Amino acid sequence: MKYRDISWNLMINDEQASFDDKALDFIAEELQRGNTSGFFTSDCTDYNEIDRLKDKLENELGRDIDFSVEDNDKGELEDLLEIAEKNEDNYVADLIKEILEKGFDY
Numbered sequence: 001m002k003y004r005d006i007s008w009n010l011m012i013n014d015e016q017a018s019f020d021d022k023a024l025d026f027i028a029e030e031l032q033r034g035n036t037s038g039f040f041t042s043d044c045t046d047y048n049e050i051d052r053l054k055d056k057l058e059n060e061l062g063r064d065i066d067f068s069v070e071d072n073d074k075g076e077l078e079d080l081l082e083i084a085e086k087n088e089d090n091y092v093a094d095l096i097k098e099i100l101e102k103g104f105d106y
Contacts, residue, residue, distance in 0.1 A: 069103040
């Protein structure tokens with residue numbers, strides 16, 4: 001029996017890559033099609049954290065806030081941020097900035 005060693009090291013953008021099973025399945029499918037390089041984007045949004053931050057913001061403001069991470073719709077977040085910064089309400093401003101940072105390409 002003949003043996004051949006095969007080794008690999010998955011590097012993406014010069015960084016050691018680590019992915020979930022779904023991403024690795026996608027890469028495997030692309031390799032099977034003969035594509036040895038490529039690009040894909042995966043959703044890394046922590047929706048539970050966004051919901052937690054939204055609840056904190058809504059409790060602080062005493063009303064519902066209109067935005068949708070799933071639809072990439074910032075809704076009224078930027079207007080609320082401007083108002084919070086104008087009023088020097090750092091707590092509200094920081095909550096909004098955290099939502100924008102974790103949920104959108106801010």
